[in-house]
Structures are given as structure tokens and as C-alpha cells.
Amino acid sequence: MLFELDPFDNPTGELRSVRKAVRHDSAEKHVSGSALYVDDVGTPAGTLHVAVGGSPKARGRIARLDLDAVRAAPGVVTVLTASDIPGHNDVSPVGAGDDPLLADGQVRFHGQPVFAVVAETRDAARGATRRARIEIEDTEAHLTVETAEAAGSHISPDFEIVRGDPVEAFGGAPHRLSGTLAIGGQEHFYLEGQAALAIPQEDGDMYVLSSTQHPSEVQKAVADVLGIAINAVTSEVRRMGGGFGGKESQAGQWACLAALAARVTGRPCKLRLDRDDDMIMTGKRHDMLARWRVGLGDDGLLRAVDITFLARCGFSTDLSDSVVDRTAFHTDNAYFVPNIAARTKRLRTNTVSNTAFRGFGGPQGILAIEHVLDQAAHALGLDPFDLRTRNLYGPDRDVTPYGMTVFDNIAPDVMAKLEEVSDYRNRRQTIAEHNSTAPLLRRGIAITPVKFGISFTATHLNQAGALVHVYTDGSVHLNHGGTEMGQGLFIKVAQVVADEFGIDLDHVKITATTTAKVPNTAPTAASSGTDLNAMAARVAAARIRERLAAFAAETYDGAAEDVRFHDNQVIVGNRSVAFSDLARQAFMARVSLSSTGFYRTPKIHWDRKKGEGRPFFYFAYGAACSEVTIDTLTGELRVDRVDIVHDVGKSLNPAIDIGQIEGGFVQGMGWLTTEELVWDDEGRLRTHAPSTYKIPTASDVPAEFNVHLHDGINREEAIYGSKAVGEPPLMLATSVHSAIFDAIAGLAPPDSRIPLDAPATPEAILRAITTIREGRR
Amino acid sequence: MQADRDAIRILRRGKTVEIPDFSPTETLLDYLRLRDHAIGTKEGCAEGDCGACTVAIGRLDGNGGVVYRPVNACIHLLGMADGAEVVTVEDLATDDRLHPIQQAMVDHDASQCGFCTPGFVMALFALYHRSSPEESGRAAVNDAIAGNLCRCTGYKPIVAAALEACKAPALDGFGTIETARKLAGLDDDKSLFVGDETRFFAAPATIDELASLYVLHPDATLVAGATDVGLWITKQMRPIERVIHLGRVAALNSIADTGDALVIGAATTYAEAWDALTALDPDIAEVLRRLGSPQVRAAGTVGGNIANGSPIGDTPPLLIVLGSEITLRRGAQTRVVPLQDFFIDYGKQDRGPGEFVESIHVPKPGPHTQIRAYKISKRFDQDISAVLAAFAFDIVAGEIRDARVAFGGMAGIPKRAGSAEAALRGAGLRDFDRWTEAFDALVSDFTPMSDHRASAGYRLQVARNLLYKALVEVSGAETGTTRLVGYREHDDALRT
Structure with missing residues (x-):
């Protein structure tokens, strides 16, 4: 049968549901x-519960694993270790073979699952895990990217996207700046933790209800672990209580453990991670260290940008290669840079394996270049908005470093519209006046754009x-x-x-x-x-x-x-x-x-070896204007007002899309402000619960928060001219970081760097202010 | 022990439910999800920080009505719910009609993944039943949901829904005279004892019974709001076999105003003590607004915040600078201790076996006393302080006659800054040299530690800067130019 679908319209009648603000079906x-979520579904009689015991050390050999007391605990049915796995002891989503379901004699991060308890109740299973005696013969752990880099500990070879000669162009530029930017990771904090229910079927088949973004991968992983064919496993999910990338590859392990328990006991088994275990045992957004150099002309045009990202991948490969590739893809953000290098190092560390998280590496690339532009504007004495608009992609400056033409560039329109609706110029003036008279509370404002490539860069996934x-x-x-x-x-x-x-x-x-x-x-x-x-x-x-x-x-x-x-x-x-x-x-x-x-998806192709192609079907655009006030005595921060213009093409559902934009922005704001992951010297995560890891609450949302959909249509043939909206808005929050930068920069002499890392916690803000003030003395 | 009642009774969906068989540490959430099959209530964190498990607890308000307060069911012990109506998200809609809060949430697209939503609905249900239109502005809504985390929506539609639903008076069939009558029927004077001598949940009805029971079982765990003990159970999985709950002891659940002081029963919740405590000073009100969340303040108690000896409790520094004393009781013996002396060292308080905190005596600030307090945390709402600073300056004719300075988060205990106080005593309000002496003295008063909340250096720097801020403010600066949150009326300053 041959038929043609009009991608932008429906010939059979008017659109009655599409493009309407229809509310969420649930x-x-x-x-x-x-x-109903996984934990709410009625369980069959005899369902058992699984809890996981983690490694007490960050790296070493398991010298002794004494689980007798665990087995003897009340309610315990059995205890599982790696030797109980009938198939492969690996849940790597990319077949890297470095993601054991249960530790294989070595432990590689603090909290790594070593054994699993299967018991009559969840409390019994959890309680029993504490009775284990695990002795680890320590090896020196690589906890930071610096130590891993020094030790040559990588998950894969370095990768870079380079155009022109950034080294030479930097050397010849009239204005040269360099520095480093530490970019924090981020915990997904989906409200529903990881959960799976496995129910054995006849013929050794397995049914798995899993809170996963990737049921096919869960299905395959369970089959691999159990050593059965993929067709013997059915994986299902009705809904998740949030995912954000954290249930893309990371849901597999828990589904597999539930299935293994079900296989061994012959009974239905449920595993729902406690929040602390969830935060300790599952990966997060990659934290990175960016070493940057930028060269500009007197006209404020970028001549060279050269950024090296040291990405903390954690103990295993997981999705890190694709994630960090996307960092390189987005180091240009919305800017034309004639000579650019986005260099990436993928460091294997003895910490939990970092993974997909909304933006998938893109946010780190975008934050880095926006920070570089903030530093450059400060050094050159330019309004950062002018510096940004001057450097946007435009006619004859419309090819990305990886050779894809930015055919749908609307960034200049979006920026211009935002400049107007946010009343940026007047407010900047007002803020300058305020700051000249207010010694303790200082304000800042910034507009930053987003250009985000839509498509899996692993082409086959499209x-x-x-x-x-x-x-x-x-x-x-x-x-x-x-x-x-x-x-x-x-x-x-x-x-x-x-x-x-x-x-x-x-x-x-x-x-x-x-x-x-x-x-x-x-x-x-x-x-x-x-x-x-x-x-x-x-x-x-x-x-x-x-x-x-x-x-x-x-x-x-x-x-x-x-x-x-x-x-x-x-x-x-x-x-x-x-x-x-x-x-x-x-x-x-x-x-x-x-x-x-x-x-x-048509038209896309990507040659990673050459660093060339059209990895993205199209780009989604947006821009945000944020205004903040900081307390120069305490480093406290308040985001006062945010205006957003965001491009969703022709929206399929404006209510849903605006929800994604607002929610994505606030999530990004959390990443760059209050959300701080802290590991101690032993490699233990100290912020493993909402009591210590602080995502935004309602009062952190700016009192004035205006979201405008850009009036446009996708120039590519996406469904009814709409555009993807899940990830791009998260990066609108870079404007908050830039606004904080702006507030601090007013305290600093023009020839200085502003030492503001991410997240900009009160302590980080006060540290930046103090460094500047001490430098002045 | 003469047990008068050996089962708890709660009101569920209009019916009295008697529960004789439960573990002393069973949580309300586990009861609801596993035994009552009320699976609408979710577990998000099991430590009272995300609010997904929020349910409403209805009790008599003392004026013939019913007051609904939100609690985190995940750390609320089942036994604590004795005598209360327990309302969960499933209970709100009638046959074919959503509750006004639910309908507003739907109309404003206020749910995405939906997992936090039941908790928000219940937190807002409590607001809906408490708010008058002037109390239901954006700030009030933000406060009402400060204990509820949403990772999807960015909160804006939730706030919009709440503003809409709460602008009309509550009209939903809850809190009726009939409910009050049923609750009154549950409200007996009997002590509760469920279990046996080795393993029990007890809730004595009188202070004498409490005192003798605790002498008999000095190793029992005293539970007031369980906002801390709840985590011993859900997170540390401590084997707690004997629980004595203080919530039914009338003498501990009271507030008396003696004119120049408040006498607060140790088991009085923050919610119950709210009006009295927040009237002491706007800064105290602001710290309490940011202390925990409505769920935490509905269960947590002033006495608990003291008795658990935490170095980062927010109320002890405030109460110390006010000159508070506590009354401790063991058996029939009582003694009075200045609060600042109760804290001996990290994890060590001046409290013997079988001894409990009975009441707190809080002097009201005098006419010449200026109070300033600041809570420093990564996030404004529902966060544990990195530093809590409390200042009381007695100012006469532009001179600081006396200064009481106490900090939380700066040492293993809530602690006064003796050297800084000495440096300030007698200083003029413009005497910057003396200010500087006091700043420098803080270094000898404190050796803070570094942890995931803040580094030692930051703590020390902020302590110093907050003292500076306090002095700037009491010298006449508008708080609008010195603070990001918690402005106070300017005319409050400089009454000298």
C-alpha cells in the first residue's frame, strides 16, 4: 500500500484534537x-520482596563475603550473589561488559550492588541487608576526573569535534581569555524511585513490570541475565513517576534483579529501591570540568573557542559515549565559531556510573560556552546580550563545526523577541542604578539562547x-x-x-x-x-x-x-x-x-570517525531572560523574574508543551543553583536523600515567570510541524547562571575572571565574591 | 502498668476503625498502603522530605470544629494517629465529582507524572480547610506546599490551582459537625498500651503515668512528632521495641502565656505553638516559617527539637538568646536547667535515664531588646540550616547594653558566642571598631566543621557576616536592602 501523509495537515478533515491544549490523559x-505505578499494582499471592546490599568501599577486591547472618534474618527466603546468575552478569546498555548486575569479585564504587536479599516483606529484606559482613581489599580509588586523568583511566578514547585551527586563531586573537569551569552533576530525583515486579510464567518465561523508559532494553537485559531468548521475556510499563533519563538504561538492573529473584524462587518478586539506595546506586548527570580558551576580535566576534571537557563517567561505560558526544555537539550552542575545538575526555572513576539526564550532555556544552561568553563580555566591557547576538549563526555563518547547515536558524528572531518582551534594555539600566546604591544586595540580568539538536545521535535509534x-x-x-x-x-x-x-x-x-x-x-x-x-x-x-x-x-x-x-x-x-x-x-x-x-527519521546520518554529517533532523530553539538578586554577605540567591520565548514549532498541545518548558526550566535552575552532589574522600555520596540534596521548591520559582511560545512551524517534516520539547527548555536555565555571573561581575574589575562554578550555591556565590574582593585588596 | 485501652482507633471514611495489632514502629504509610490498600498515597523518600505521602489528619480544634493538618505518613507512626480522622487522596472525590482542589489541579494542568500529585492534593486540602481568602495568596500557597517536591511541573500550575481553589470558603463535606461528633467519641481519657512489656506502643494520657512508665522503661524510645525518630525506623532500621508516645499527655500539649513569658509543653507541635511563637518576633516567625514544612511542623514539637540534641536544630539558638529554661522530670522529681546548659556536647545532653523534657519557659523579649535571626541553607524552604544565627541585643540610648549571640551549625551543639558577646557589650551602634572586634572574636568562639551542607570556612565567614548584617539592621537599615527573604517592618527597629 502506498499512501502519502501530509506532515503539516490532515486532508481527511479539520484538526480537532491536534494543536489543542488537551489536558493530560491521566x-x-x-x-x-x-x-497506578509499579508499586501500586496488585501483586499475586506469594510475592516476595528484594533489597540490595551495596559495597562498603569505592574500589577493591572482595576478600570475604559473609552473608550467613543475612540468610538467618527473619523472613529471608534466599540471598543472591553473582554466582546465582544463570546467564550473563552484565547489564551494560551498550554491550560494554563492564556493568555487572552484582559485583563480580571486584567492587568499583561505594554502594555498588554486591548481593540481593529476597524476603517475605520489604522491611525484612531491607533489614537483612545490614547484617552482611563484606571485607574489601582496598585499591586506590579514582574519585575525581583529575585523579582519573592522571592515572589514564578512561572508558573510551578521547573524542573531539574541531573546525579550523583554534590553537592558531587563539594565538592571533587580540583578546584572549582562559579559565576553568567546574560543572556539577545532577540527580534525577524522579519522585517514583526505581521499581520492578517480575512474575514467572510457564516454560521459564518472565513477565516484568518495570518503571522504565526503555522496555525493550529491560526485556533484552532480563533475557541476557537469565540466559533465555528475548521472546521469553515480556516487559511492560504503563507510566513512570518521572524519568528524566534516569530510567533509560538505569532501570534495567532492578528489573533484572527482580527477575533473577523470581527465577531462583519461582515466585513473583518485587524490587522497589529505597530513596537512599536509589540515589547511591543509580547514575546521574555527568559532572565535568571544562578547561576553556577563547579568542575574540575587537569587534566582539569569536575567533577561537577551545574547550576541553573532562567528564566523570563513573565506573562503567553505560551511555557515557553518547552523552559526552552530545556535549561536543552543543559546545557551539547557537553561535558561529570559525575556529572551534570541543574536546572530550571520558574518565573512568570509582563512582556510580553517570548516565542519561534530560539534555544528555548538551547542557554541559551549552553552559560552558555561555560561561565563556560571560567572561568575554566582562573582559571586553560589552553588554553580554550584544556579544551573544553578534555571534549567533546567521547568513553565510550557518554551518556547525560538524558540517551540518543550520537550515532552520531562528535564534536571532527568538532573541529579538525576547529582548522586547522582557524589556531587557530598560531593566538592565534599572539594575545598574540599583547596584550603584545598594551595597549588600546586588542584582543581575542575562539573556541566553538555546539551540538543541533533535534526534538520537546513535542514528539507528531513530x-x-x-x-x-x-x-x-x-x-x-x-x-x-x-x-x-x-x-x-x-x-x-x-x-x-x-x-x-x-x-x-x-x-x-x-x-x-x-x-x-x-x-x-x-x-x-x-x-x-x-x-x-x-x-x-x-x-x-x-x-x-x-x-x-x-x-x-x-x-x-x-x-x-x-x-x-x-x-x-x-x-x-x-x-x-x-x-x-x-x-x-x-x-x-x-x-x-x-x-x-x-x-x-529521514535525512540523518553521522560519521563519527570524520566528525561530519547531519546528526540532527532539525534544531529546537529558545531563549530565556533571568533576573536575580544575590546577598553579598551570605551568597544567598533569589531568582526574581524569568521571561522565556521557546520554539516548539507548531505546538501539538500547547498545555503540555508549556508544562515541559516551565518544568524543564525549573529543573535546569535547580541543577545550576541548589542541587549539589557531594562525595566524601572515601567515595561515599553524602547527599543521598532529599534532606541533603535540594531540588527547587515552589518558593524558588520566580514570582514573575512568563513563557511565550515562538510563533512558527518546523521547517522539517515532523509531525504536524511540531518540534520536540522534552529536553531543550532545561538549558534555558543557563540564563540564571549568567544572571548570577552578571550580579557578581559588577563587583569585579574588567580585567578579572569571575570564578563562578556550577552549581551556584550560596557558598559558591560567596566564594566568588570573596575571591574577587580579596583580589582587589 | 494499668492499660486502659489496648487498641488504637482512627476515623476512616466516616467509620471508626479499631486497630489492635500493629508493630510499635509501623508507619501510617505502611498501614495505609499495605493494610488499608489505599495505594493513592505514595512513598517518595521515606524521610518526610518530599511530601508524596502527605495525608490529612483531622482532630478537634477545641472550638467544636475539626482542624486538618498535613503529615508525612512515611514517618508518622500508626499509633500516633490514634483518635484522629485520617483522610487520603482517594477520599476526596464524591461519586462523580472531583474535590475542588483536585478539579483545579486538573484544570491548570498541574500534574505531569502524577506521582507527587496525591501529596500536593492533600497538602492543599489542608490549606483549603484553613485558609481565608487573605491567607491564600501566593506566599501562603508556597508555604503550604514547601514540603512537597515536584520534579515535573515547575510548580507554577500547582500554585495557580491552589490560588483558584482556595479563594472560596471550604465546602466539601469534610470537617462537619458529624465528623467532630465522631472524633469526640474517640477522644477518651484512657491511656493506650498496645503490646506487652517487651514490645509496645504506649501513649499515656497523664503526665504522672508517663513519668512512671518511663522510669519503668528508661530504654524506651520517647516519640513526640517522630520527625526524627521516624528516620531511625525507615532509614537506619534501628530495632526499636518500646515506644512511648507523648501526644496524648495533656500537660505536655499546652501553651501558657504568663504575660512576660511563654510556658510551652514539650510535646506541643510547631503548628499548635505557631501563634504564640511567631508573635514573639518577626524574625522568629520567619525562621519557623522556614523550619521543616507544614507536614513537619504539624507533627514536630518544640520539645523534640531540644531533646534530640541536634547541633542543627533551628529553635534552640532562638530560645537560648531569649534566655529560655527547660523543666526536666524524672518520676516525681523535676528540675530547671537553662537551655544553653542542657547541651553538653555532640550527642550528649543533661538528661538522665528515665528523665524527659516537660516544658520550656521562654521569656518574651523586653522593650529594649532587638531580636535578629537568620537561617542559612542551600534552599530557602524546607532545608536544614548550614548556619542558624540568633541575636538578642539590649539597646539603650544607642548602646548595646547586652548581647546574646547563639549559633546552630557552628559546633557540635547549639552554642553561644561568649567572646563576641563580650566584645559587643557596651559598644555603640556606630562603633565599627567594636563590631570588628566582635567579628574577630567569633573565630575563638567556634571551630565549625565541613560537611555536605557547607565548609567550615563558609560557616565562619557567614557567621561573621550575619553578625554584621544584624548590627547594620539594628542600626537602622531597611531589611528590604539587607535581605532576600523575611523582610520585617522597619519601625520595629531602633525603639530606643
């Missing part, structure tokens, strides 16, 4: 407590499948490979399917993601969930619609191409038939009412 369930059924009453069953973690994917896809059939949205049943319906799926990640799955679902629905159109034309004497689906009716010539009636008639006439759909 909203009423959320507020009434009836939305594919999706869907499965749509129409039943004889005209009700529709929708399934696809994407997962719902709160981002509104399911409702967006349902909107597309409803409009394909011209039926009301509530006739479309949204169903749990399961590997039994749509196989071999990509993770719901890289902001791509809607782009991929809505397209696949539309294809599936359109196939059924075409069959129905043909059937209607034949039955009611019309032309198939003129059949319209609208308002729950099917219109053939002058006749109008209820969609539900047509479905029943089609069934009686033996017309298939079920179809799969498949989509793969």
Missing part, C-alpha cells in the same frame, strides 16, 4: 490517586513502531513503543490518532507500553518520543483509515480519495455513516481493522 487519575486496532464499536486501541513518564507523550499520540480517524479523543484507548505489542523499540529519550511514535501511530491509523475509505467508497458508491473522516462520521459523497457503524460493517465484510505503523 490528570484525573493523578489527582484522585487512582493512577525509529518507532505502533499498533492500532479499531474494534467493532468504533473504539480504538492505541499502542506504541514510547513510554509515558509525565511528559504527555500518550495524549499527544492519541490526539494524532483521533484526528486521523476524525473521532473524539476519548474514543482512543491509551494502553501500556509492552514489548509484546511493539518490538525492538528505542528508548523514550532524546526528546524524540512524539516525533517518532506519533508518526508511527499516524501511519498505523492511516493504513486502517485507507482500508475503511476503500470499503466505504465501495459500499456507498463513492471515490475512496474523497471519503472524509470527520466528527465521528465518515462522509462518502452525500452519505454520512457513523464511524462506529462503518467499523462494524467493515468487520462483517472481512476488512482488517488492525495495523502496525513504522517510522524512521
Whole structure:
């Protein structure tokens, strides 16, 4: 069958659901407590509970593992170690073989899972873990990127994206600056911790309910660990209580442990990590150290940018290669730099393995160049906004360092609009006046842009499948490979399917993601969930619609191409038939009412060896203006006002998209301000709970917080001209860091660097101020 | 021990539920999820910091009505709920109609992943039942949800929903006369003892019974709000076999105003003591506003914050500079100790076996006393202080006649700054040399430690800067130019 779908419009009738601010499909369930998460699903009789025991040291050989007291604890059914694994003791998402399910004789980070207790209750299992006697023969641990670099401890070779000759251009530039920027990591802090329920099936098969962004990977990992074929494992997820990348690769281990326990005991087994264990045992956003050099002309144009990122990958490979690649891809952000090097080192450290987190390495690249621009503007005495706009991509300056043309560049428009709606110029003046008279509280303002590449840079992941059924009453069953973690994917896809059939949205049943319906799926990640799955679902629905159109034309004497689906009716010539009636008639006439759909992103390609290609289908843009006040005595910070202009193409659902923008911004703001991960000298994470790790609360959100959707349409053929929205808004929060920089910079002489790292905690802000003041003395 | 009652009773969905069989450390959350199958209430952190497990506890308000307070069910012991109505998220909607809070949340797109949502709904349910329109502005809403973390929405739609739903008076079928009547029926004077001598949950009804029970079981764990003990259970998994809950002892749950002082029963919650304590001084009110969260303040007690001896409790430095004393009791014996002397060393207090804190005597600031207090933490709301600074300056004719300076987070105990105080005594309000002497003296008063909240250097620097800030303010500066949060009326300053 050959058919064409208009990517920007629907020829069968007007769009009634798409582009409407339809509320989240689970909203009423959320507020009434009836939305089910893994831990809420009724468990079969005899379900056991699993808890994990972690390593007491950061690195070394397990000299003695005495679990007798654990086994003897009340309620304990069995205790699992690596030797109980029938298949492979590895859950690496990339097949690196360095991610043991349970420690394999060596421990590589403090808290690494060494054994698992299976007990009648969760309390019994957790309590028993504390009775273990683990003796580790210590080896010197590499806890920081500096020590790992000195020791030559890498997970993979260095990688760089280079254009021109940044070294020579730097040397010849009239203005040269250099420095370092420490960029903190970030804990996902999804409100629902990692959880999985494994239920043994006949023939040794395994069913796993998992809170995962990647059910296909869970399925494969469970099969690998159990040593069975992939078709013997079914993995399902209805919804997650947040993911943010933290349940992309990192959900697998817990699903595998639950499945292993279920295999060994023959009983259903549930594993729900305690929050502390979750924070200690699962990876986070990569913290990085950026060593930067920048050369500018007298005109404020960038001549050379040369940044080396030392990324702390943790003990294993996990997704770090792709994550750190994306750092390099985004070191240009929205700027044309004729000579640029984004160099990356991927350091293997004895800390938890860092992983995907909203932005996936991009935020570190963007923060670095924005910080460099702040330093440059300060040194050159330019308004940072002017320096930024001057250096944006533009006509004849529109090719990225990796050779992709920025064909859809709207950054200048977005910046101009934001300059206007934020009243930037006047406010900067007001702030300058305030600062000249206020010795203790100082204010700062900044506008920063975001240009974020959309597509998995691992090209093969840019594919999706869907499965749509129409039943004889005209009700529709929708399934696809994407997962719902709160981002509104399911409702967006349902909107597309409803409009394909011209039926009301509530006739479309949204169903749990399961590997039994749509196989071999990509993770719901890289902001791509809607782009991929809505397209696949539309294809599936359109196939059924075409069959129905043909059937209607034949039955009611019309032309198939003129059949319209609208308002729950099917219109053939002058006749109008209820969609539900047509479905029943089609069934009686033996017309298939079920179809799969498949989509793969066109046009993209990437040659990593050459560092060239078109890794991204398109770019999403945005800009934010933040104003802050800092207390120069304590370093405390208040974000006073934020204005955002963000590009979602032509929004599929403005309510959902604005929610993503606001939520992403606040999450990014947390990353750059209050969220501080602290490890001690032994490699123990000291901030392993919300009592010590501080994500923003309601009062941290600026009192004035204005979000504007950019009026535009995706120039690429994405679903109905929309754009991905999951990750890009997080990086709008760099404007907060820049505004803090601005507030501090007013205290410093122009020839000085502003030593402001991230996160800008009160202590970090006060340290920067103190350093500046001491330098002045 | 003469046990009068051997089962707890709670009000659930209009019915009295009697629970005779429970472990002394069973949490309300586990009861709700595992036994009541009320799975709408979620566990997010099991330490009372994320609010996903928030439920509303309804009790008689003393005026014939019912007051609903949000608590973190994850660290609330089941036994503590005795005599209360327990309202969970499932209970709010009627047959086909969402509760006004729920409907507003839906209308404003205030949920994304939905996992935190039940907790927000219940925290806002409590606000809905307490707020008058003037109390329900953005600041009040922010305070009401300071103990609820959302990682998806950025809070804006949640705040908008709350503002809309709370602008009308509560009208939802909760807190009715009928509910009050049922709660009154549960409100007996009997002591509670569930278990046996080796393992029990006890809640004596009188202070004499408490005193004798604790003498009999000096190794029992005293529980007031369980905002600390709850974590011993959920996080440290300490084997606690005997629990004595203080919440039913009437004499410990009281506040008396003697005119020049407050006498606060040790088990009085922050929520109950709120009006009296916040009236002492705007800065004390501001520290209390930022202490924990509504959930923590609904359960946590002033006495507990003292008795647990934490070096980072927020109230001890405040109470110390006010000159507070505490009354300790063992059996029939009582003694009075200045609060500052109660804290001996890290983890060590002046409290013997079988002895408990009975009450706190808090003198009100005199007409010449200027109070200043500052809480420094990574996040403004619901964060444990890196440094808590409390200052009381007695100022007469532009001179500091006396200064009491105490800090939390600067030593193993809440501690006064003796040298700095000495340097300030007799100093003029413009006497910068004397100020500087006092700043420098702080170095000899304190040797703080470095941890994940702050480095020693930062703590010392901030302590010094806060003393500077306090002096600037009492010398006449507008707090709007000296603070990011917690402004106070300018005319409060410089009454000399």
C-alpha cells in the first residue's frame, strides 16, 4: 500500500484534537490517586520482596563475603550473589561488559550492588541487608576526573569535534581569555524511585513490570541475565513517576534483579529501591570540568573557542559515549565559531556510573560556552546580550563545526523577541542604578539562547513502531513503543490518532507500553518520543483509515480519495455513516481493522570517525531572560523574574508543551543553583536523600515567570510541524547562571575572571565574591 | 502498668476503625498502603522530605470544629494517629465529582507524572480547610506546599490551582459537625498500651503515668512528632521495641502565656505553638516559617527539637538568646536547667535515664531588646540550616547594653558566642571598631566543621557576616536592602 501523509495537515478533515491544549490523559487519575505505578499494582499471592546490599568501599577486591547472618534474618527466603546468575552478569546498555548486575569479585564504587536479599516483606529484606559482613581489599580509588586523568583511566578514547585551527586563531586573537569551569552533576530525583515486579510464567518465561523508559532494553537485559531468548521475556510499563533519563538504561538492573529473584524462587518478586539506595546506586548527570580558551576580535566576534571537557563517567561505560558526544555537539550552542575545538575526555572513576539526564550532555556544552561568553563580555566591557547576538549563526555563518547547515536558524528572531518582551534594555539600566546604591544586595540580568539538536545521535535509534486496532464499536486501541513518564507523550499520540480517524479523543484507548505489542523499540529519550511514535501511530491509523475509505467508497458508491473522516462520521459523497457503524460493517465484510505503523527519521546520518554529517533532523530553539538578586554577605540567591520565548514549532498541545518548558526550566535552575552532589574522600555520596540534596521548591520559582511560545512551524517534516520539547527548555536555565555571573561581575574589575562554578550555591556565590574582593585588596 | 485501652482507633471514611495489632514502629504509610490498600498515597523518600505521602489528619480544634493538618505518613507512626480522622487522596472525590482542589489541579494542568500529585492534593486540602481568602495568596500557597517536591511541573500550575481553589470558603463535606461528633467519641481519657512489656506502643494520657512508665522503661524510645525518630525506623532500621508516645499527655500539649513569658509543653507541635511563637518576633516567625514544612511542623514539637540534641536544630539558638529554661522530670522529681546548659556536647545532653523534657519557659523579649535571626541553607524552604544565627541585643540610648549571640551549625551543639558577646557589650551602634572586634572574636568562639551542607570556612565567614548584617539592621537599615527573604517592618527597629 502506498499512501502519502501530509506532515503539516490532515486532508481527511479539520484538526480537532491536534494543536489543542488537551489536558493530560491521566490528570484525573493523578489527582484522585487512582493512577497506578509499579508499586501500586496488585501483586499475586506469594510475592516476595528484594533489597540490595551495596559495597562498603569505592574500589577493591572482595576478600570475604559473609552473608550467613543475612540468610538467618527473619523472613529471608534466599540471598543472591553473582554466582546465582544463570546467564550473563552484565547489564551494560551498550554491550560494554563492564556493568555487572552484582559485583563480580571486584567492587568499583561505594554502594555498588554486591548481593540481593529476597524476603517475605520489604522491611525484612531491607533489614537483612545490614547484617552482611563484606571485607574489601582496598585499591586506590579514582574519585575525581583529575585523579582519573592522571592515572589514564578512561572508558573510551578521547573524542573531539574541531573546525579550523583554534590553537592558531587563539594565538592571533587580540583578546584572549582562559579559565576553568567546574560543572556539577545532577540527580534525577524522579519522585517514583526505581521499581520492578517480575512474575514467572510457564516454560521459564518472565513477565516484568518495570518503571522504565526503555522496555525493550529491560526485556533484552532480563533475557541476557537469565540466559533465555528475548521472546521469553515480556516487559511492560504503563507510566513512570518521572524519568528524566534516569530510567533509560538505569532501570534495567532492578528489573533484572527482580527477575533473577523470581527465577531462583519461582515466585513473583518485587524490587522497589529505597530513596537512599536509589540515589547511591543509580547514575546521574555527568559532572565535568571544562578547561576553556577563547579568542575574540575587537569587534566582539569569536575567533577561537577551545574547550576541553573532562567528564566523570563513573565506573562503567553505560551511555557515557553518547552523552559526552552530545556535549561536543552543543559546545557551539547557537553561535558561529570559525575556529572551534570541543574536546572530550571520558574518565573512568570509582563512582556510580553517570548516565542519561534530560539534555544528555548538551547542557554541559551549552553552559560552558555561555560561561565563556560571560567572561568575554566582562573582559571586553560589552553588554553580554550584544556579544551573544553578534555571534549567533546567521547568513553565510550557518554551518556547525560538524558540517551540518543550520537550515532552520531562528535564534536571532527568538532573541529579538525576547529582548522586547522582557524589556531587557530598560531593566538592565534599572539594575545598574540599583547596584550603584545598594551595597549588600546586588542584582543581575542575562539573556541566553538555546539551540538543541533533535534526534538520537546513535542514528539507528531513530525509529518507532505502533499498533492500532479499531474494534467493532468504533473504539480504538492505541499502542506504541514510547513510554509515558509525565511528559504527555500518550495524549499527544492519541490526539494524532483521533484526528486521523476524525473521532473524539476519548474514543482512543491509551494502553501500556509492552514489548509484546511493539518490538525492538528505542528508548523514550532524546526528546524524540512524539516525533517518532506519533508518526508511527499516524501511519498505523492511516493504513486502517485507507482500508475503511476503500470499503466505504465501495459500499456507498463513492471515490475512496474523497471519503472524509470527520466528527465521528465518515462522509462518502452525500452519505454520512457513523464511524462506529462503518467499523462494524467493515468487520462483517472481512476488512482488517488492525495495523502496525513504522517510522524512521529521514535525512540523518553521522560519521563519527570524520566528525561530519547531519546528526540532527532539525534544531529546537529558545531563549530565556533571568533576573536575580544575590546577598553579598551570605551568597544567598533569589531568582526574581524569568521571561522565556521557546520554539516548539507548531505546538501539538500547547498545555503540555508549556508544562515541559516551565518544568524543564525549573529543573535546569535547580541543577545550576541548589542541587549539589557531594562525595566524601572515601567515595561515599553524602547527599543521598532529599534532606541533603535540594531540588527547587515552589518558593524558588520566580514570582514573575512568563513563557511565550515562538510563533512558527518546523521547517522539517515532523509531525504536524511540531518540534520536540522534552529536553531543550532545561538549558534555558543557563540564563540564571549568567544572571548570577552578571550580579557578581559588577563587583569585579574588567580585567578579572569571575570564578563562578556550577552549581551556584550560596557558598559558591560567596566564594566568588570573596575571591574577587580579596583580589582587589 | 494499668492499660486502659489496648487498641488504637482512627476515623476512616466516616467509620471508626479499631486497630489492635500493629508493630510499635509501623508507619501510617505502611498501614495505609499495605493494610488499608489505599495505594493513592505514595512513598517518595521515606524521610518526610518530599511530601508524596502527605495525608490529612483531622482532630478537634477545641472550638467544636475539626482542624486538618498535613503529615508525612512515611514517618508518622500508626499509633500516633490514634483518635484522629485520617483522610487520603482517594477520599476526596464524591461519586462523580472531583474535590475542588483536585478539579483545579486538573484544570491548570498541574500534574505531569502524577506521582507527587496525591501529596500536593492533600497538602492543599489542608490549606483549603484553613485558609481565608487573605491567607491564600501566593506566599501562603508556597508555604503550604514547601514540603512537597515536584520534579515535573515547575510548580507554577500547582500554585495557580491552589490560588483558584482556595479563594472560596471550604465546602466539601469534610470537617462537619458529624465528623467532630465522631472524633469526640474517640477522644477518651484512657491511656493506650498496645503490646506487652517487651514490645509496645504506649501513649499515656497523664503526665504522672508517663513519668512512671518511663522510669519503668528508661530504654524506651520517647516519640513526640517522630520527625526524627521516624528516620531511625525507615532509614537506619534501628530495632526499636518500646515506644512511648507523648501526644496524648495533656500537660505536655499546652501553651501558657504568663504575660512576660511563654510556658510551652514539650510535646506541643510547631503548628499548635505557631501563634504564640511567631508573635514573639518577626524574625522568629520567619525562621519557623522556614523550619521543616507544614507536614513537619504539624507533627514536630518544640520539645523534640531540644531533646534530640541536634547541633542543627533551628529553635534552640532562638530560645537560648531569649534566655529560655527547660523543666526536666524524672518520676516525681523535676528540675530547671537553662537551655544553653542542657547541651553538653555532640550527642550528649543533661538528661538522665528515665528523665524527659516537660516544658520550656521562654521569656518574651523586653522593650529594649532587638531580636535578629537568620537561617542559612542551600534552599530557602524546607532545608536544614548550614548556619542558624540568633541575636538578642539590649539597646539603650544607642548602646548595646547586652548581647546574646547563639549559633546552630557552628559546633557540635547549639552554642553561644561568649567572646563576641563580650566584645559587643557596651559598644555603640556606630562603633565599627567594636563590631570588628566582635567579628574577630567569633573565630575563638567556634571551630565549625565541613560537611555536605557547607565548609567550615563558609560557616565562619557567614557567621561573621550575619553578625554584621544584624548590627547594620539594628542600626537602622531597611531589611528590604539587607535581605532576600523575611523582610520585617522597619519601625520595629531602633525603639530606643
